Amino acid sequence: MGIWFTRNFYIxxxxxxxxxxxxxxxxxxxxxxxxxxxxxxxxxYADNFLILASLVRWMGVENIINSWHRVIPGMYPMLAGRxxxxxxxxxxxxxxxxxxxxIILGAGYDTRPIxxxxxxxxPCFEIDQPELNALKSYGYDCLELTKKQREKLHLLAVDFNKxxxxxxxxxxxxxxxxxxxxxxxGVSQYIPISTVATTLKxxxxxxxxxxxxxxxxxxxxxxGNDIEIQNKICDDPTIVHKILKAVPTNEPWITGWSxxxxxxxMESLSFDITEDVSIEDFEDKYFTPLGRTAKxxxxxxxxxxxxx
Numbered sequence: 001m002g003i004w005f006t007r008n009f010y011i012x013x014x015x016x017x018x019x020x021x022x023x024x025x026x027x028x029x030x031x032x033x034x035x036x037x038x039x040x041x042x043x044x045y046a047d048n049f050l051i052l053a054s055l056v057r058w059m060g061v062e063n064i065i066n067s068w069h070r071v072i073p074g075m076y077p078m079l080a081g082r083x084x085x086x087x088x089x090x091x092x093x094x095x096x097x098x099x100x101x102x103i104i105l106g107a108g109y110d111t112r113p114i115x116x117x118x119x120x121x122x123p124c125f126e127i128d129q130p131e132l133n134a135l136k137s138y139g140y141d142c143l144e145l146t147k148k149q150r151e152k153l154h155l156l157a158v159d160f161n162k163x164x165x166x167x168x169x170x171x172x173x174x175x176x177x178x179x180x181x182x183x184x185x186g187v188s189q190y191i192p193i194s195t196v197a198t199t200l201k202x203x204x205x206x207x208x209x210x211x212x213x214x215x216x217x218x219x220x221x222x223x224g225n226d227i228e229i230q231n232k233i234c235d236d237p238t239i240v241h242k243i244l245k246a247v248p249t250n251e252p253w254i255t256g257w258s259x260x261x262x263x264x265x266m267e268s269l270s271f272d273i274t275e276d277v278s279i280e281d282f283e284d285k286y287f288t289p290l291g292r293t294a295k296x297x298x299x300x301x302x303x304x305x306x307x308x
Contacts, residue, residue: 020251021108021132024186025049026056027079028111033061038290040084042115049109049139072239072246074279074298081282081294082216085303086185087116089214093181094118097212100178103127105165105199106187107155109136114149123152123173127165130157160187160195166202180207184215186301189253193265196255200269204308213271213306219278220256222300233299240300259302271306278302 029046031039047053056064068076090112093099100122104110107126113119126136133155140153154173158165168174182203188196203213221232222240229237247253257265263273278299287294 020186020190020248021128022049022051024079024083025109027076028083029053029056030061030064030076031080031083033057038292040080040286040290041087043111045111045115045143046109048143049111049136072242072298073236074234074239074294074296075243077287077292077294078279078298078301081279081286082185082301082303084286085282086183086214086216087112089212089305090116090181090183091118093212093214094122097181097210098179099181099210099212101125101175101180103168103180103182103203103207105160105182105184107136108132109139110183110185112183113153114143114145120149121152123154123175125154125156125168125171125174127156127158127168129159133157160191160199164202165199166205169206174206176206177208179209180211182207182211182213184213186216188215189218189255190251191255193255197265197269200266200271204270207308209308211308213308215304215306216301217262217304218253218256219299219302220258220261222253222256234296236296239298243300262302262304266304266306271308273304273306275305276302277304 025046028041028043029050031041032043032046036042047057050056065076090102095118102113102119102122102124104112104124104126107128110126113124113126126133128136137155140150145153154171156165156168156171158167169176200213203211219232221228222244226237229240233240244253259276263276266273278297278301279294280297280299283294283297
């Protein structure tokens with residue numbers, strides 16, 4: 001199927017290369033539909049990448065969010081909170097740590113490079129699998145971006161399980177040994193620990209000292225028995241079982257860490273972990289000021305900042 005056909009149409013039962021990315025952009029689209037005083041962030045470009053965005057808009061934001069809560073309680077606020085947290089990681093890295101470029105690993109339909117003012121003037125390198133990159137590039141071409149906006153967006157096709165991100169060093173616009181902000185959102189659970197380690201080792205060879213990594217990872221209690229799940233993830237283990245069952249068979253979750261083991265793993269790669277939190281930590285920081293709540297807390301993912 002060509003890009004036009006794949007990009008704009010959905011055929012039931014046909015697996016798409018962008019299935020996971022489509023779920024994340026749906027969260028951004030729905031969050032952006034909320035009133036300004038209630039939303040965690042705003043993404044004016046999400047509808048350009050979301051299949052059936054007009055149907056989602058017609059259904060209404062309250063109906064969509066309530067449906068999410070009924071099916072998997074806590075999932076929507078966890079993903080929305082994750083999005084806001086990574087926005088803040090990016091902006092803080094640029095403003096307070098003098099990072100000069102952005103790398104997004106497993107970029108999907110991330111639009112931060114064109115929606116966050118702090119990123120407007122820095123080169124952004126979006127890395128993902130070839131099929132998804134082709135869809136993303138087409139999506140960018142459909143937007144009315146300025147020449148300056150488009151020229152700073154660099155899409156690089158890399159399959160982490162088969163290729164090295166060291167090919168980034170050959171890109172004419174990439175600067176080696178420069179402070180860089182790196183995002184790894186909702187990716188590590190899909191690839192082996194050895195691949196995560198190799199990718200992060202290669203990053204060390206590419207970027208400068210003081211670079212910032214914003215990374216999410218699955219708490220390994222997610223894969224445990226009901227008691228482990230109740231103690232660490234949420235009170236109702238059936239919610240976690242439902243999430244794992246819903247994960248596409250062609251994109252299984254295979255990797256996770258405890259907070260303690262994650263810290264040891266990252267330290268072995270020379271990353272200093274300065275923050276490692278869960279959705280519960282976002283309640284007072286993000287949700288309460290907006291008159292919202294992230295409850296029931298679904299701690300299936302953790303959110304960590306590492307500094308080189």
